[in-house]
Amino acid sequence: MMEPGDARLPVFNNRDPVYLQVVRHFKVDIATGRLKAGQTIPSRRELAALMNINPNTAQKAYKEMEDHGLIVTEGNSPSRVTSDERILGAIREELIAESVDAFIASVRQIGVPVDELLDIVKRKYETAMAGEKEGQP
Amino acid sequence: MMEPGDARLPVFNNRDPVYLQVVRHFKVDIATGRLKAGQTIPSRRELAALMNINPNTAQKAYKEMEDHGLIVTEGNSPSRVTSDERILGAIREELIAESVDAFIASVRQIGVPVDELLDIVKRKYETAMAGEKEGQP
Amino acid sequence: MMEPGDARLPVFNNRDPVYLQVVRHFKVDIATGRLKAGQTIPSRRELAALMNINPNTAQKAYKEMEDHGLIVTEGNSPSRVTSDERILGAIREELIAESVDAFIASVRQIGVPVDELLDIVKRKYETAMAGEKEGQP
Amino acid sequence: MMEPGDARLPVFNNRDPVYLQVVRHFKVDIATGRLKAGQTIPSRRELAALMNINPNTAQKAYKEMEDHGLIVTEGNSPSRVTSDERILGAIREELIAESVDAFIASVRQIGVPVDELLDIVKRKYETAMAGEKEGQP
DNA sequence: GTGGTCTAGACCACC
DNA sequence: GTGGTCTAGACCACC
Numbered sequence: 001m002m003e004p005g006d007a008r009l010p011v012f013n014n015r016d017p018v019y020l021q022v023v024r025h026f027k028v029d030i031a032t033g034r035l036k037a038g039q040t041i042p043s044r045r046e047l048a049a050l051m052n053i054n055p056n057t058a059q060k061a062y063k064e065m066e067d068h069g070l071i072v073t074e075g076n077s078p079s080r081v082t083s084d085e086r087i088l089g090a091i092r093e094e095l096i097a098e099s100v101d102a103f104i105a106s107v108r109q110i111g112v113p114v115d116e117l118l119d120i121v122k123r124k125y126e127t128a129m130a131g132e133k134e135g136q137p
Numbered sequence: 138m139m140e141p142g143d144a145r146l147p148v149f150n151n152r153d154p155v156y157l158q159v160v161r162h163f164k165v166d167i168a169t170g171r172l173k174a175g176q177t178i179p180s181r182r183e184l185a186a187l188m189n190i191n192p193n194t195a196q197k198a199y200k201e202m203e204d205h206g207l208i209v210t211e212g213n214s215p216s217r218v219t220s221d222e223r224i225l226g227a228i229r230e231e232l233i234a235e236s237v238d239a240f241i242a243s244v245r246q247i248g249v250p251v252d253e254l255l256d257i258v259k260r261k262y263e264t265a266m267a268g269e270k271e272g273q274p
Numbered sequence: 275m276m277e278p279g280d281a282r283l284p285v286f287n288n289r290d291p292v293y294l295q296v297v298r299h300f301k302v303d304i305a306t307g308r309l310k311a312g313q314t315i316p317s318r319r320e321l322a323a324l325m326n327i328n329p330n331t332a333q334k335a336y337k338e339m340e341d342h343g344l345i346v347t348e349g350n351s352p353s354r355v356t357s358d359e360r361i362l363g364a365i366r367e368e369l370i371a372e373s374v375d376a377f378i379a380s381v382r383q384i385g386v387p388v389d390e391l392l393d394i395v396k397r398k399y400e401t402a403m404a405g406e407k408e409g410q411p
Numbered sequence: 412m413m414e415p416g417d418a419r420l421p422v423f424n425n426r427d428p429v430y431l432q433v434v435r436h437f438k439v440d441i442a443t444g445r446l447k448a449g450q451t452i453p454s455r456r457e458l459a460a461l462m463n464i465n466p467n468t469a470q471k472a473y474k475e476m477e478d479h480g481l482i483v484t485e486g487n488s489p490s491r492v493t494s495d496e497r498i499l500g501a502i503r504e505e506l507i508a509e510s511v512d513a514f515i516a517s518v519r520q521i522g523v524p525v526d527e528l529l530d531i532v533k534r535k536y537e538t539a540m541a542g543e544k545e546g547q548p
Numbered sequence: 549g550t551g552g553t554c555t556a557g558a559c560c561a562c563c
Numbered sequence: 564g565t566g567g568t569c570t571a572g573a574c575c576a577c578c
Contacts, residue, residue, distance in 0.1 A: 032246070095247055096254070100257055102243070103239070107237075108262075108266065110232055114262055114266075121241070121254070121258060124237050126251060156568080181551070193569075193571085197569090212550080213576085213577055213578065214550070215551090216551085291552080291553055292554075302520050318565085319564090328554060328556070329556090329557095350561085353566085370531060374518075374528075378539050380513070383443070384442050384503065384507060384510075385540075388537060394507060395529065395532060398508075398511050399518075403522075
């Protein structure tokens, strides 16, 4: 059963631990502005239900985000996205850097000339983002 | 113990099956011209020793490559890279496409503008390839 | 202990690898209509138990069938016979051609006249197929 | 190194023991008239050299043929093809029957209608025998 | 030495 | 339960 809101949820892959994929999910939401400074986020239990993961995994993800200053939790009130703009501002670049680094690690051995590589990325990326706006993201 | 010459050996990652990483290793060697049409490749046992994997895993990788026409094996003589230029020519583009597709899948959700993305890739890629020429890539 | 229903199980011969004999077994079942497009087939473990072979050998046979598009496997659901009618339609002719080619390879050196050969095949085949309908084929 | 006379030698397959393949080789020569009643055949050593097999294997093959009355050896004179016409006459049919039986065993499970099967055999056989007369047998 | 098959058994992720 | 990978180790034929 897919809930309406599930559409945006990350499709879990096999490599990274689930709790880190959850963290990444929040980072993406912050980087794209879907989640803003100070905004409340679901409780551990709610998130576990929403994402169909174990509450312990949700807890672990929130712990990770708290340790890195991404979210703050005061007493019994719901956790909130930090208001520290330095942290928030860094997330987007951090996400991009991660992806780019992994990408480069995988192509560097092939020795593709920069221009050719950029051409291919450009073409494929524009195709992908064009499709984004329509039906299947 | 890693010998000096081992630098080119694949550093196994955790995601893909080892036998497919071995296949990719050969594809990269072909794409870069280190392995040429008709050239012999190590025996299953040799490769297993070289890469420190089980002979069966080496066999599985070779079987995969044979099924895909990448290598040919006649009787008991050592396997060779195919001489089919159509197949060989496609490998490089296939490798690049794979990496680019994975990259785009990971960044598309962030919604980075094309130009910004290309700038970042360009800068990081050139840095990486510059470092390539010196000691440890 | 052979159960009654086991009659259809392949009697392994010594020449072909077991995993290919398993593949042939499935091809025959498809060619004769006992297995139809989209139908599920036993799990690797079940087949291994049924045919008294190692699960790895069953896996190897299924991999072979998957690589050749005979069966499809999605996630963890049981594998199914492909629904690609082009592939299915070719199996019967492929099986027949294989047998006929091997036959001809073995008789060609004897130099039997065509008519004589056809007579013998006809007589023996009809006898065999007649016996088929009764108890032990 | 291929000797001139090797061209007609059987290409060994993997299934049957070599000595039985040697026996079959002689049977084919008798069935086709290349070897006639009473004709002398090579010594064990000669045959071993000719066929590039172990002398013991040649000896085993001759023993087999002697046991079945195909050849006769008296004292130190070279072995000869038997002159027993009953035996000689049966060889051809025996060879054909073997091949046909194996063929039928492999196609019977597919349930091909007789006429279709005969058509295919006829067509392929005639093609094969036509090719026989030219270059590659 | 070469390629290749097979078994036994451990493991993994996903359900 | 499902599919899938990997290792260790025995074997086989051909050379």
